[in-house]
Amino acid sequence: MLELVFEYWWWRPFLASHGYLVLSPNYHGSLGRGDAFAKASDGGRGTSDWSDVETMIDEGISQGIVDPDRIGIAGYSNGGFLAAWGCTRPDNRFKVGIIGAGISDWGFLAASSDMPDMEAHLGGGAPWKQGKPTYLDGSPIKDVNNAKAPLLILHGKEDARVPLTQAIAFLRGIERESDAQIKPKLVIYPREGHMFKERAHAEDVLRRLVEHLDIYLK
Numbered sequence: 633m634l635e636l637v638f639e640y641w642w643w644r645p646f647l648a649s650h651g652y653l654v655l656s657p658n659y660h661g662s663l664g665r666g667d668a669f670a671k672a673s674d675g676g677r678g679t680s681d682w683s684d685v686e687t688m689i690d691e692g693i694s695q696g697i698v699d700p701d702r703i704g705i706a707g708y709s710n711g712g713f714l715a716a717w718g719c720t721r722p723d724n725r726f727k728v729g730i731i732g733a734g735i736s737d738w739g740f741l742a743a744s745s746d747m748p749d750m751e752a753h754l755g756g757g758a759p760w761k762q763g764k765p766t767y768l769d770g771s772p773i774k775d776v777n778n779a780k781a782p783l784l785i786l787h788g789k790e791d792a793r794v795p796l797t798q799a800i801a802f803l804r805g806i807e808r809e810s811d812a813q814i815k816p817k818l819v820i821y822p823r824e825g826h827m828f829k830e831r832a833h834a835e836d837v838l839r840r841l842v843e844h845l846d847i848y849l850k
Contacts, residue, residue, distance in 0.1 A: 643706065643841065650842050652849075655692055659684035659714075675756040677738065677770035678717045685714060689725075700725065702849050704781075706841065708732035709794065709826065713772070716802060719783060720775035728848035729779075730841060732786045733794045733826055736802035738767040746792040776805035783816035784844045786837055788824030796820065 648654050658664055660673050660680040673681040692698030705726045707715040712734025719729040735741050738755025745751045752758035757767040768774055783806070787799040803818045819840065821833045828834050 643708070643838075646838055647706075647841065647845070650845075652845065653692075653697060655688050655698070657684050657688040662710075674754055675766075677713065677735075677755055678772075679770070681714065682717060685718065702727060704728040704730070704845055704849050706730035706732070706845075707734065709734070712794075716772040717770070719781050720772045720778045722775070722778050724778065724781075726781045728845060729781045729783045730786070730844060731783060731799070731802070732837070733788065733791055734785075734798065734802075735772075735794055736798045736805075737771045737773040739765055739771065740773075740801065741794065741798060742767070744795045744797060773801060773805055776802065777809040777811075779806045779810045779816070780812045782812075782814040782844070782848050784840060785816055785818040786821070786840070787818070788821050788826060788828060790822075790824060791826045793826040 644654050644656055659682075662681075673679055689698065689703065693700050703726055705715045705718045706729070707713070709732070712731045713736075715729050715731045716734045716736055718724055719726055719731075735755070738751065739757065739759045742748045742752035742755060742758035743760075748758065752761070752767070755767040756770060757765060759765070785799050785803060787794075787796050789796055799818055799820075803816055806812065806816050819836075821828065821830075821836075823830065824833055828837070
C-alpha cells in the first residue's frame with residue numbers, strides 16, 4: 633500500500649494497524665530536506681515528485697516486500713494529487729486508489745482556490761497567463777482515460793483551498809472518458825473545509841479507507 637498523505641488523520645499508522653504495508657516517500661516538493669528540495673517540483677508537478685514515488689515502489693518490489701500485483705495508492709491534498717496522477721498514468725500498476733481533497737486541474741485550481749497565486753506557482757501557471765497552458769502538463773484531468781482502478785474520492789464540501797469542483801471534474805472526466813469497469817465513488821462531507829473538524833466525518837473517512845482497500849486489495 634502506497635500512501636501519500638497530508639498528515640491529518642494519521643492514515644499511515646491506521647492502515648498499518650490494519651495489516652497493510654505502507655510506503656510513504658519523502659518526495660521532491662515535500663518538507664524535511666531544505667528549501668531546494670521543497671521547491672524542486674514547483675511549476676512542474678508530476679515530475680521529480682512522481683519519479684521518487686515510482687522509485688520507492690520499484691525498490692520495495694526488488695526487496696520482495698511489495699507484491700507487484702497488489703499495490704494501492706492513497707493520499708490527501710498534495711498526496712491526493714499524486715494519487716490521482718498515479719492512477720492516470722498510461723502504464724500505472726495500481727489496483728485501487730483513494731484521493732482525498734486532491735488536485736485534478738492546476739489551472740482551474742488557481743482560478744478557484746483561496747490561494748490562487750500559490751497554486752499557480754505550484755502548478756506551473758494559471759488560465760489568465762498568456763501562452764501555452766503549461767499547468768495542464770501536470771494535471772491528471774487530461775489523462776482520465778487511463779484511470780482503470782476502483783477509485784474512492786473524498787472531499788469536504790466547503791473546502792476553499794482545494795475546492796470540491798476539483799473532485800467533481802475528475803469524477804465526470806472518468807465517467808465520460810474511461811472504460812473502467814468499476815466507476816469511481818465520490819463522498820462529499822458537509823460543513824468540512826480542507827481540514828476536517830467533525831469527529832464523525834473523520835471516523836467515516838477512516839472506515840471507508842479500510843473498507844475500500846479490503847475489497848480491492850485483499
